[in-house]
Amino acid sequence: MNKRNAVPLRRYGTWFRLTRVSDGGNGAVTDTESGSAQPAPQKRADARRNQQRLLDAAAAAFITSGVDAPVRDIATKAGVGVGTIYRHFPTRADLIVAVYRHQVEACAEAGPTLLAESSTPHTALARWIDLFVDFLVTKHGLAEALQSDDAAFENLHAYFLDRLVPVCAQLLDAAATAGEIVRDLDAYELLRGVGNLCIGAGNDSRYDARRLVALLIAGLRLR
Amino acid sequence: MNKRNAVPLRRYGTWFRLTRVSDGGNGAVTDTESGSAQPAPQKRADARRNQQRLLDAAAAAFITSGVDAPVRDIATKAGVGVGTIYRHFPTRADLIVAVYRHQVEACAEAGPTLLAESSTPHTALARWIDLFVDFLVTKHGLAEALQSDDAAFENLHAYFLDRLVPVCAQLLDAAATAGEIVRDLDAYELLRGVGNLCIGAGNDSRYDARRLVALLIAGLRLR
Amino acid sequence: MNKRNAVPLRRYGTWFRLTRVSDGGNGAVTDTESGSAQPAPQKRADARRNQQRLLDAAAAAFITSGVDAPVRDIATKAGVGVGTIYRHFPTRADLIVAVYRHQVEACAEAGPTLLAESSTPHTALARWIDLFVDFLVTKHGLAEALQSDDAAFENLHAYFLDRLVPVCAQLLDAAATAGEIVRDLDAYELLRGVGNLCIGAGNDSRYDARRLVALLIAGLRLR
Amino acid sequence: MNKRNAVPLRRYGTWFRLTRVSDGGNGAVTDTESGSAQPAPQKRADARRNQQRLLDAAAAAFITSGVDAPVRDIATKAGVGVGTIYRHFPTRADLIVAVYRHQVEACAEAGPTLLAESSTPHTALARWIDLFVDFLVTKHGLAEALQSDDAAFENLHAYFLDRLVPVCAQLLDAAATAGEIVRDLDAYELLRGVGNLCIGAGNDSRYDARRLVALLIAGLRLR
DNA sequence: TATGAATGAGTGTTCATTCAT
DNA sequence: GATGAATGAACACTCATTCAT
Numbered sequence: 001m002n003k004r005n006a007v008p009l010r011r012y013g014t015w016f017r018l019t020r021v022s023d024g025g026n027g028a029v030t031d032t033e034s035g036s037a038q039p040a041p042q043k044r045a046d047a048r049r050n051q052q053r054l055l056d057a058a059a060a061a062f063i064t065s066g067v068d069a070p071v072r073d074i075a076t077k078a079g080v081g082v083g084t085i086y087r088h089f090p091t092r093a094d095l096i097v098a099v100y101r102h103q104v105e106a107c108a109e110a111g112p113t114l115l116a117e118s119s120t121p122h123t124a125l126a127r128w129i130d131l132f133v134d135f136l137v138t139k140h141g142l143a144e145a146l147q148s149d150d151a152a153f154e155n156l157h158a159y160f161l162d163r164l165v166p167v168c169a170q171l172l173d174a175a176a177t178a179g180e181i182v183r184d185l186d187a188y189e190l191l192r193g194v195g196n197l198c199i200g201a202g203n204d205s206r207y208d209a210r211r212l213v214a215l216l217i218a219g220l221r222l223r
Numbered sequence: 224m225n226k227r228n229a230v231p232l233r234r235y236g237t238w239f240r241l242t243r244v245s246d247g248g249n250g251a252v253t254d255t256e257s258g259s260a261q262p263a264p265q266k267r268a269d270a271r272r273n274q275q276r277l278l279d280a281a282a283a284a285f286i287t288s289g290v291d292a293p294v295r296d297i298a299t300k301a302g303v304g305v306g307t308i309y310r311h312f313p314t315r316a317d318l319i320v321a322v323y324r325h326q327v328e329a330c331a332e333a334g335p336t337l338l339a340e341s342s343t344p345h346t347a348l349a350r351w352i353d354l355f356v357d358f359l360v361t362k363h364g365l366a367e368a369l370q371s372d373d374a375a376f377e378n379l380h381a382y383f384l385d386r387l388v389p390v391c392a393q394l395l396d397a398a399a400t401a402g403e404i405v406r407d408l409d410a411y412e413l414l415r416g417v418g419n420l421c422i423g424a425g426n427d428s429r430y431d432a433r434r435l436v437a438l439l440i441a442g443l444r445l446r
Numbered sequence: 447m448n449k450r451n452a453v454p455l456r457r458y459g460t461w462f463r464l465t466r467v468s469d470g471g472n473g474a475v476t477d478t479e480s481g482s483a484q485p486a487p488q489k490r491a492d493a494r495r496n497q498q499r500l501l502d503a504a505a506a507a508f509i510t511s512g513v514d515a516p517v518r519d520i521a522t523k524a525g526v527g528v529g530t531i532y533r534h535f536p537t538r539a540d541l542i543v544a545v546y547r548h549q550v551e552a553c554a555e556a557g558p559t560l561l562a563e564s565s566t567p568h569t570a571l572a573r574w575i576d577l578f579v580d581f582l583v584t585k586h587g588l589a590e591a592l593q594s595d596d597a598a599f600e601n602l603h604a605y606f607l608d609r610l611v612p613v614c615a616q617l618l619d620a621a622a623t624a625g626e627i628v629r630d631l632d633a634y635e636l637l638r639g640v641g642n643l644c645i646g647a648g649n650d651s652r653y654d655a656r657r658l659v660a661l662l663i664a665g666l667r668l669r
Numbered sequence: 670m671n672k673r674n675a676v677p678l679r680r681y682g683t684w685f686r687l688t689r690v691s692d693g694g695n696g697a698v699t700d701t702e703s704g705s706a707q708p709a710p711q712k713r714a715d716a717r718r719n720q721q722r723l724l725d726a727a728a729a730a731f732i733t734s735g736v737d738a739p740v741r742d743i744a745t746k747a748g749v750g751v752g753t754i755y756r757h758f759p760t761r762a763d764l765i766v767a768v769y770r771h772q773v774e775a776c777a778e779a780g781p782t783l784l785a786e787s788s789t790p791h792t793a794l795a796r797w798i799d800l801f802v803d804f805l806v807t808k809h810g811l812a813e814a815l816q817s818d819d820a821a822f823e824n825l826h827a828y829f830l831d832r833l834v835p836v837c838a839q840l841l842d843a844a845a846t847a848g849e850i851v852r853d854l855d856a857y858e859l860l861r862g863v864g865n866l867c868i869g870a871g872n873d874s875r876y877d878a879r880r881l882v883a884l885l886i887a888g889l890r891l892r
Numbered sequence: 893t894a895t896g897a898a899t900g901a902g903t904g905t906t907c908a909t910t911c912a913t
Numbered sequence: 914g915a916t917g918a919a920t921g922a923a924c925a926c927t928c929a930t931t932c933a934t
Contacts, residue, residue, distance in 0.1 A: 047893080047894095050894085070927090070928065070929085071930085072896095072928075075895095075896090080894075080895080081895035082929090082930085083893090083894065083895055083896070083931085083932085084893085084894055084895075087893080144367070147422055147427075148423075149423070149427075184434065184438070185434065185438070186429075189429065190435075192427070192429075192430045193430075193432075193435040196419045196420050196423070197416055197419050197420065198419075199367075199370055199422060200370035200371075200372075200419070203372045204370070204415070207411075207415045207416075209416075211407065211408065212412065212413075212416040212419075214442075215416075215439050215442035216438050216439045216442055219437075219439055219440070219443075221446075223444075267912085267913065267917080267918070269912070269913075269918070269919085270917090270919090293903060293904085294903075295902090295903075295904085304920040305920085305921075306907080306918090306919065306920060307918075307919055307920075309904095309905070309906085310917095310918070315904095492914090492915095493914075493915095496915085516908085517907080518907075518917095526915075526916080527915060527917050528908090528909085528917070529909095529910085529915065529916055529917070530914085530915055530916075532908095532909075533914075533915080590813070593868055593869040595869070595873075630884070631880065631881075631884070634875055635876055638869075638873070638875075639878075639881040639884075642866050642867075642868050642869070643862055645813075645865050645868060646817075646861075646865070649816075649818045650816070650861070652857055652858065652861075653857075653858055653861045654858065655862075657853065657858070658862040660888075661885050661888035661889060662881065662884050662888055664887075665886070665888030666888075667892075713895090713933085715898085715933070715934075716896090719897080739923080739924060739925085740924080740926080741923095741925085749898070749899080750898060750899040750900055751899085751900075751925085752900070752926090752927080753897075753898055753899075756898080757897095761925095
């Protein structure tokens with residue numbers, strides 16, 4: 001996870017694009033193992049294997065049935081008992097976060113890179129938002145979960161906001177400072193709006209979330 | 224919501240009449256406007272009272288728990304037995320449509336009026352969309368239901384689309400013809416986007432759906 | 447009802463046979479109107495009309511859905527409110543008895559006639575049982591109700607037994623006295639057995655209740 | 670029930686083996702006969718205990734309320750949650766078949782044995798029918814279910830007919846070949862009739878199904 | 893530590909029966 | 914008397930979560 005800054009931005013673009021095509025095996029990794037000392041005695045091998053199988057199964061189930069997929073379905077798909085899921089991920093939010101952590105991190109880290117590489121801050125913002133949309137649109141039910149006020153999703157909200165709001169704020173600020181956009185909107189509100197526009201996008205061929213998000217971003221421009 | 228006064232009140236009269244045309248016998252006609260001497264076979268007073276209490280309770284429950292609100296909760300809130308709900312509204316879609324019919328009709332009818340009264344078509348569009356947002360923002364479960372692919376909501380979709388898409392299309396068309404906006408977006412997609420932006424708006428004080436919708440409409444403008 | 451003895455037996459045979467073909471409008475009549483003095487001031491005409499429509503509707507519903515047919519279905523079919531049913535027939539058993547009274551009476555009265563007309567008592571018994579089977583086989587659910595221990599059917603049991611057991615006993619006794627059959631079986635048990643053999647006979651083309659009943663009666667014969 | 674001792678007990682061993690062949694994983698194998706050293710993956714002890722309690726409770730409930738007994742009643746009687754029933758027996762037919770499988774198998778297997786052991790085929794038939802009656806008379810709901818046209822019971826019908834009709838046919842055929850009985854009746858119809866005669870036998874002290882069945886079988890004899 | 897059996901609250905829906913109009 | 918609106922008990926079935934093994 002620390003190595004990732006070395007990966008050129010375009011990688012991320014590709015990554016997200018690949019994601020759209022064949023996501024699911026997104027190699028989620030928990031924070032624990034990216035700790036300080038790699039040679040430290042890692043968890044038992046079978047425990048880690050289970051954790052990985054669980055994440056793969058959950059990712060697959062989330063695609064099929066949304067992030068509300070029945071726990072038992074995920075367990076069956078992973079070839080473990082339901083108890084094992086609860087051991088590794090006490091709440092559903094924990095599981096969802098673990099499944100999508102990689103991609104959220106990648107998205108967060110793409111912000112500064114895009115800002116550095118793009119011709120204008122507004123372009124960087126638009127491209128970054130595209131990344132976020134590409135992510136959400138392919139995760140059925142995630143956008144819904146992000147706006148749900150179900151207490152079970154609190155950790156999920158917290159994680160997404162912690163990681164993405166500062167990045168988005170930086171991009172918005174840069175664009176505003178450059179005089180490209182209004183100062184009307186804070187990062188939280190923008191992300192929420194973009195997230196909402198992604199809801200149900202996968203079910204409805206007549207609805208293209210990307211087009212609407214692009215209009216929203218265009219609407220930010222000062223005239 | 225203050226803008227709604229722009230829609231003449233008489234519209235509401237028409238409104239009820241239209242309601243009766245496509246009604247399934249549950250038009251939730253309030254006493255107020257049907258006056259005293261109607262030759263139509265009036266329902267029993269208690270039945271009509273219950274019907275109204277049911278609609279009120281359902282509207283409240285939909286806000287709290289979405290349009291999936293348990294039937295029993297609605298019945299309890301209305302102070303009636305569950306059987307009474309099924310008597311008045313055999314399917315859930317019947318109940319949802321009945322709850323929102325008045326406002327949908329009012330919204331639909333406001334379109335042409337606004338177009339006639341506003342300085343430009345784009346202004347009319349923006350004001351009409353405001354009306355729609357004002358409606359949706361207070362009906363939290365509704366926006367979610369409108370994007371759900373649950374078969375129970377098919378009639379709901381059909382009703383909303385039948386009534387609102389043509390109106391929105393007329394407004395979009397007028398604005399495009401006037402050279403004010405792009406032709407990028409069809410009415411269905413715009414309504415869907417606006418509907419999505421309204422999801423969860425009532426639960427989150429940091430999120431103002433109206434502001435985001437305004438940006439979206441601004442984004443339609445030709446530069 | 448008192449006139450009926452004047453009707454020759456073969457009438458009854460025809461009647462039952464006709465019943466099998468086109469029963470349903472079986473003209474059930476309550477005891478009340480066959481009282482002592484015809485010129486007495488009868489019930490209001492509409493009340494009697496309702497009663498008759500109810501019986502016709504119930505007979506039809508019993509054929510379609512068995513004697514468990516939903517009360518509201520019967521009411522709807524009769525064009526009356528459910529309350530009217532309960533007024534006329536406080537329990538389901540009352541309704542069933544009223545519907546079938548004519549035929550039960552006819553069957554009961556056929557016993558002595560057959561005994562007088564048949565070549566032997568055993569023949570009379572067999573023919574009388576045939577009458578009973580013909581009756582039951584065409585009344586879906588009735589045989590089931592007759593053996594049900596549901597308290598709602600108590601009156602039904604009582605009525606059937608009161609009317610038919612003595613007749614059957616008379617026939618059995620005559621045959622036993624003539625040395626044709628064993629004395630193993632009392633009338634109650636025989637009727638119960640015959641009733642049971644009729645259960646479900648209408649639903650199953652591979653099952654002919656008449657044939658089995660015939661075997662049972664044959665089994666009574668002394669060897 | 671005392672005659673059942675005529676069926677050698679070893680049969681019951683065979684019985685269980687047969688059970689396993691066509692079993693859906695719920696063969697209700699008691700501990701007693703599977704001994705200690707079985708290589709098969711044993712179920713958890715509590716699960717097996719529950720399964721047995723469930724079968725006992727279901728058998729009892731079926732007697733009381735018929736095979737339509739409410740799932741929750743059975744669960745309560747067994748001291749388990751309703752979910753446990755659905756885990757073990759996904760459909761009601763599964764539960765019914767499991768409850769009666771042992772006895773149906775025993776009955777089926779008794780046919781050839783009785784034929785071999787009895788003095789005449791007709792005697793064998795009578796004794797076998799007695800076995801069947803002894804079985805049914807104590808399962809009050811069962812006889813009703815066997816004639817029900819409810820789709821939920823289709824598998825039940827199929828199972829009973831598959832197992833018992835061929836056995837009965839063999840016995841009938843032997844007796845007919847021996848010139849003892851008429852060829853009037855096929856095995857299906859006979860079993861259906863016997864089953865019907867058993868309906869409600871347990872509730873009514875004035876009604877002895879065995880006596881009536883004996884008369885029916887006697888009626889088959891050639892005179 | 894892993895398993896998956898058990899739990900039971902939650903939900904939609906039907907229908908006999910009562911009773912206000 | 915007649916009506917039919919209202920009631921609510923009853924039932925099947927699902928699934929998140931706990932905990933004995």
